[in-house]
Amino acid sequence: MPEVSLTEVPRKTREIVEKATMAVERGNTDYAIEILLSVLDAEPRLLEARRILRKAQIQKFLNSGRGASYHAIATLAALGSLLTASLQLRSKPLKALQVGERLMCRDPFNPPFFNLVARAAVAADLIMTAIETLESVREVRPNDVALLMTLADLYSRADITDKARECYERLVMLRPNDPKVIKGLKDAQARDAMRRGKWESAQSYRELIKDEKEAQRLEQLAKAAKTERDIQDLIQDHLEKIAREPNNINYRRALADLYARAEQFDKALETLQEADRISGGGDPQLARAITQIRVRQYDAEIARRRAVGDEAGAQAVEKEKAEFVFNDAEDRVRRYPNDLQFRYEYGVLLFERGRYLEAIEQFQQSQRNPQRRTRSLYYLARCFEAKGQYDLAAEQLEKAASEIAVMDETKKDILYELSLIYEKLGRPEKAVELLKEIYATDVRYKDVAERIDRYYKSGAQRPPSA
Numbered sequence: 001m002p003e004v005s006l007t008e009v010p011r012k013t014r015e016i017v018e019k020a021t022m023a024v025e026r027g028n029t030d031y032a033i034e035i036l037l038s039v040l041d042a043e044p045r046l047l048e049a050r051r052i053l054r055k056a057q058i059q060k061f062l063n064s065g066r067g068a069s070y071h072a073i074a075t076l077a078a079l080g081s082l083l084t085a086s087l088q089l090r091s092k093p094l095k096a097l098q099v100g101e102r103l104m105c106r107d108p109f110n111p112p113f114f115n116l117v118a119r120a121a122v123a124a125d126l127i128m129t130a131i132e133t134l135e136s137v138r139e140v141r142p143n144d145v146a147l148l149m150t151l152a153d154l155y156s157r158a159d160i161t162d163k164a165r166e167c168y169e170r171l172v173m174l175r176p177n178d179p180k181v182i183k184g185l186k187d188a189q190a191r192d193a194m195r196r197g198k199w200e201s202a203q204s205y206r207e208l209i210k211d212e213k214e215a216q217r218l219e220q221l222a223k224a225a226k227t228e229r230d231i232q233d234l235i236q237d238h239l240e241k242i243a244r245e246p247n248n249i250n251y252r253r254a255l256a257d258l259y260a261r262a263e264q265f266d267k268a269l270e271t272l273q274e275a276d277r278i279s280g281g282g283d284p285q286l287a288r289a290i291t292q293i294r295v296r297q298y299d300a301e302i303a304r305r306r307a308v309g310d311e312a313g314a315q316a317v318e319k320e321k322a323e324f325v326f327n328d329a330e331d332r333v334r335r336y337p338n339d340l341q342f343r344y345e346y347g348v349l350l351f352e353r354g355r356y357l358e359a360i361e362q363f364q365q366s367q368r369n370p371q372r373r374t375r376s377l378y379y380l381a382r383c384f385e386a387k388g389q390y391d392l393a394a395e396q397l398e399k400a401a402s403e404i405a406v407m408d409e410t411k412k413d414i415l416y417e418l419s420l421i422y423e424k425l426g427r428p429e430k431a432v433e434l435l436k437e438i439y440a441t442d443v444r445y446k447d448v449a450e451r452i453d454r455y456y457k458s459g460a461q462r463p464p465s466a
Contacts (some may be wrong), residue, residue, distance in 0.1 A: 003047040003128050013039060017049050024052060029060040033105055040101065044094050050129055053101065054136045057108040062368045066107070069374070069403045074107040085116055093123035109137050109370055111147075118150065127158045140371060143174055152184060161192035169250050231262050249275050253289060265297035284336045291328050295321065325349070333362070340369035344376055356383040374400045378414050385421060394421045407441040416446060428455070 006014050016039055023032035036053040039046060075082075085099040100117035107113055114137050121130035131154045134147055141147055152167035168185035175181045238255040245251060252275035259268035269290060276286045298321035305314040329346040336342055347362030360383045367376035377400035384393035397418040404411040415434040422431035432455045438448050 002045070003126055004043070004045045006046070006048050009043055009046055013043060013046070017046075017052065020049070020052050020056070024056045024059065027059075027063075029056040029063075032056040033060070037098075037101060037105075041098060044097060044124065045126065047128055047132070050101075051132060054104075054108065054133065057104050058136065060105070061108050062370070065367060065373065066370070066403075069405050071107060071110045072405055074103075074110055075112050078103050078106070078113070082112055082116060085120070089119060089123050093120045096120035097124060097126075097129075109140055111144075115150075118154075122154070127154060130154055131158065131160075140369075142170075145171065145174055148174075149184075152188065156188065156191065161188065164188045165192045166250055169254070173254075228262070231258055234258050235262070247278055249279055249283070249286070252278075253286070256289065256293060260293050260296055263300055265293060265300070268293045269297075281335075284332070284339045284342065287332055287335065291325075291332070294324060294328070298324065326353070340366045341372060344369065344372040347376070347379060351379055351383060354386070356386050359383050374403055374410055374414070378410070378417065381417060381421070385417075385424075390421050390424050394418060394425065397421065407437070412438050412442060412445055416448070419451075 006017065016035055020032040020036045020039075023029070023035075033053060033056050036049050036056065039049045040053065043049070081099050081103060085096040088096040088099075097117060097120035100113060100120050103110070103113040104117060114133055117133045118130040121127070121133065131151065134151050134154070138144075138147060138151070148167050148171050152164050152171070155161070155164035155167060165185070165188040168181065168188045171178075171181045172185050235255065235258045238251055238258065241251045242248065242255065252271050256268040256271040256275070259265070259271060272286060272290045272293065276283065276290070279286060298317060302314045302317050302321070305311075305317060326349050329342070329349050332339070332342045333346045343362045344366035347359045347366060350356075350359035350362060360380060363376040363380045363383070367373050367380070369376070377396045381393040381396035381400070384390070384396065397414050400414050401411060401418065404414070415438055419431040419434040422428070422434070432452065435448050435452050435455075438445050439452055443449055
């Protein structure tokens, strides 16, 4: 039961999808979701309707302000639905798909939810639906190995060999010593080469790569420690690959990383700048990679100057690096205004420079990023605190603390800062309650132990008289 396009469905259905598209553009996501679910209940194969639904689900979730901690709450609340849908996967995959879509309306970035949709779609032979569902969350989970493995497999099944290869190339960067990943990349490269008409008569992987250079490269990738010779061999290998596929951005990105490891920073930057030109200048990850190479170049120069005893020179380069990092962050926000991670990073730099009003503007935007929500609220509070607006600061910290279920480092930071705010608001009892929460988990966190001791020694808490 493969997917169908808009041209293959009745005119009335097309009109409903058009209304949903306009509703999403206007921010009326609830209405769009309601009518799209009805459309997909009637015609589950309509891929365009599902694309718009996914956009509406994500937009609604981001606007809700819910953070990553919400995933656990949503999963617990949906355990019954997940179990029922799992039992339906074989016999009634479309019913399971309906359940999955409604769960994604609550939380589109929740792994049990989007994995249910993908599994149900595969069971219903809707491979592109599964692929696009996983791709929709890949941006916020770029290092999710399980997600990438599933995507690679789905791309292979759909005969989208270049995408399968890209997934495995990313996986190799994340798990360079995993033999399963290495084998997956070898197979994906072979299938991709054969599909593009290269060496159609090849009968095996080793015949396909002819001189076994690819096998040697993959063996080098698997080594835990790469020697200088290994890196130079890999550089030459990637240059040959780029000569064959000049528009392959992944090859250029990997080549730049190798140049940087060899401290050939100018070549690394040239490689990434060329990749940026080829991609049309619209890839924020390339912009980030260019920034990272420049920072590594500064760090190498600072280390070199310190090694020869030039401390003044090292400090001068450190100052130059700080200015570059700030100006570059500002430029990236200008070039990619919708990238909430860039806004968060720029906000932190503004906060560190005491430009609190500008920082507040960035954090108010970046809190819509589920991965940066709690930290954005934390820095919002720090900005309000610096401006003497303690009640506003407390509101942000209370909200952030309520969204973190476990006492991790972020929650410790939030509770500690909130305790300081309560003291400034003349509420020492509330402050010490928060310090006790931290103390129960980490007695050595900052000066928590000292502050609690000081509170008890002050006689603030005395036993009732007989």
